[in-house]
Amino acid sequence: MRIVDLRSDTVTKPSPEMWETLRSLENSDLGDDVEGEDPTVNKLEEKAAKLIGKEAALFVTSGTQGNLVSLLSLTNPGDEILLEELSHIYKNEVGSAARIGGLMIRTYPSIKGVPLFDQLQTLIRDKEDIHEPPTTLFSVENTHNYHGGVIVQPEVLKDMRDFSEKNSLKLHLDGARIFNAAVGLGVPVTEFTKHVDSVMFCLSKGLSCPVGSIVAGSKEFIKSARRYRKMLGGGMRQAAIIASFGLIALEPKWIKRLEEDHKNAKLLAEGIESYDLPINIDKPETNIVIVKLLQKTRIVKILNQLGKEGILSFNISKEKIRFVTHYGINEDDIQFSVQKIGNTLSKFLIYK
Template sequence: MIKLRIVDLRSDTVTKPSPEMWDTIKLMDNSKLGDDVEGEDPTVNELEEKAAKLVGKEAALLVTSGTQGNLVSVLSQTKPGDEILLEEFNHIYAHEVGNAARIGGLMIRTYSSNKGVPSFEYLQSLIRDKENIHNPPSSLLCTENTHNYHGGAIISIDTLRRMKEFAKKNELKFHLDGARIFNAAVGLNVPVTEFTKHVDSVMFCLSKGLSCPVGSIVAGSKETIAKARKFRKMLGGGMRQAGIIAAFGLIALKPKWINRLNEDHKNAKLLAEGLKTISLPVKVHPPDTNIVIVELLEKVKIHKIINQLNNAGILAFNISKQKIRFVTHYGIDEHDVDHSIEQIGFILKKNL
């Protein structure tokens, strides 16, 4: 029986560790581990120091996931009853189970945007008047870079600078969901600090394109990270001998490994260019980084197409009734891209 070739383009969360990561883990011993809840795990401490330095912040914290990282960042910079501003397609708003409202007791106000870029006039209209007895206080502004549901779009450094000024003027803290901030940095070929210097706190994921099996980082001021550490414990994220996880992260943050993200971007471009040559009623959004969105311009049952793609070994998710998302990542090469273009083209032609 011929084995079906699987190309998993659902997300960069499906990545598995590199051989170098495994080699490092195999060389570890108990001297590299300790109780991290007591601050005694040397590998976690090394990772947190390295991560803080890399993003130009005073301190950093290893957390279990991007979701937990965003939540502890939000909790550390707000009080129950505050109102926070989230872009309408931000992961925090759309895909984190409403945790800011449920656990943080926060009011959530969404703002619309052009691929993550807000209108500052409109944002200003959302700020509550502090003097008005009826109003909850606005206390935190959030953004996401790269922006997942806007197809891995890079929000420019200048936009972040303007958002920071806006936040300062309105006495708001400013949090960046930077699950893929290194994709943005590599995409523009600038140090990641060009983005992170404009925010009070940043969360980035080790477990996406950087291909660690688990873990994310939160970075910010010493005061914010001390609060985040306590909230992490409250949420059950005190991980004890977590050096075994942090060791993967130390490899992931090497410049060579961060720059590898360029390969994913190159493959996303190849995929988009290949799909564009197929004459069909679809719009292939040109990717900034590692996410390609194919928008169906005719009304069809998108789940039928997703099922057919899956049956052909091309795994993908739809992110709306019209849009299919393909994510390139470690483990996907040019041959996989060529094969995917062929299969996706064949299936789309059958349905459109």
Template sequence: MRVIDFRSDTLTQPTVEMRQAMLNAELGDDVYGEDPTINKLEEMGAKLVGKEAALFVPSGTMGNQLAVLCHTQRGDEIILEERSHIYNYEAGGIAFLSGVQPRIVKGDNGIMSAGDVEKAIVTDKDIHHPQTGLICIENTHNMAGGIVVPLEAMEEIYELGRKYSLPIHLDGARVFNASTALGCDVRDITKYCDSIMFCLSKGLCAPVGSILAGSKDFIDKARRYRKMLGGGMRQAGILAAAGIIALTDMIQRLSEDHGNAKLLAKGLKYIEGIHISMDTVQSNIVMVDISSPKYSSYSLVDKLKEKGILASDINSSRIRFVTHKYISKDDIEHTISVFKEILQ
């Protein structure tokens, strides 16, 4: 049976070119700083996002958690958007590892306003109050549906950081989707943060790994914490080789995924029992709200699976679809026809 997998862009497979590069990668011991392929990837990643230094980490979650560890002290409070990945989907790591607590800000489709962020900053020195230690932004915002945070919003929050001497960390797991959607250089986004994590997997198709970037002192500290958390790998250049291909060859094709997401949304929005806000289809994620009397999102996901189409139920009335390199226009058209068959 034909299977079309929209559950996540984490399901992408490394390309033939990546596999060949991995086979031929020059290797060393990265814990000793002697893996030339890792060193090349880290230098490339830092330059790409306009930071002094970078660190290869096994996952985006580890990259985010290292950032919180490096920027904060135990007992601090950090500001996060209410649906952010760091707050909702990293297993409580900020509490367990860093000993910090979240101060949640409700965003407009995931976008925090500078005014709301400023209200959340603790400005007194009352010993009863936790002190604000960090502001985190997510761009694109996953659970808001791939929403792109505008440069103006990034800049305004960054200026708050300067005003209150607070670092800004960017969870940029899909930051290249954001720069593609905005039609700008990624450094136009990353200049408004002190540190950034971005994924080499997901839309960029590398099998494993993310990059954490920031100042040299920040990365030196993060490297020590990475070792402490068990993330110090040895001949990791075999993974970095795929990451280099991801950064050199895969960013420019993300616009195809965005186009396919819009094609899917346009094809589904007029089907009875479905609602899609086209304003929110900005990158490679489509949130589909179900109002059919026949199906909840859970039962519809099960029905789609029977037809070979895999998607993620977010709650009882919402399904998430994520486009990626291995979703074609023909797959989109087939998916639309299956929806019509089920719901009409």
């Protein structure tokens, strides 16, 4: 049976070039990374730091671990941090900032990831008041997953930087898909990252590595992040085996490939929209398509039926289905998906 897996860009398999790189590894390319002795990991971290425009970088096991070591490095237990209300750190990282970091979490509302700064100002605690915990960190997600892969523009990040400086906050970027943002706008990734103290990006999403993420920032920040990674059990030994894929993933050609995913997301959105159903789809800016159902229905039944038809997807709320395009999905898969999704939705939703 033909399966098109649009659940996430995390389901990608490595490219032939990645396999080739893995096969060509020799013992001399491997070392103990906890001791900083794995030449391949060191190469990857240097390459990532340069590309992202930061002093240093650290290879971590996952995006979740990368976000957590960043928060731990930039705060103290008892601090309050500002997270966007639909952000991955707030919704999907098991409350680790509170559980492990001892951090108070305050959420801020946004319009597609962009905060309303006046409102944001009211969330900052009074540092002089001995009754209040200090607000010390502000986090932004880009592209924003639950808002449909939208790009938070570099000018907005600049405003966030100014806001953070004014209020003595550290600024963290959950840039799990920051290269989608850069490619989507056609600007260097540093246009985003230059405004933040720390950034996490994933190798294991659109960049299609099997494992791993990168955290980047100042040398001092990375020194601390490395300690926290060890504390969290993320100190790896001969990690060249997984890091080698990242060296391919960070090549310009491979980053540019994300354009294909964005093109496919647009085709998918346009195709589904052509069915004239009671749904709403915002024009995708990157590789995520969110279909909002405008009629009350059992969304799980729709997902199950789609699964039976070979289209795998997730719902992100009771009314929104998310489809993510990625490496391994081609235009033909998109046409097939459009037909299956259009027909399935037609069975569950009533034409207006």
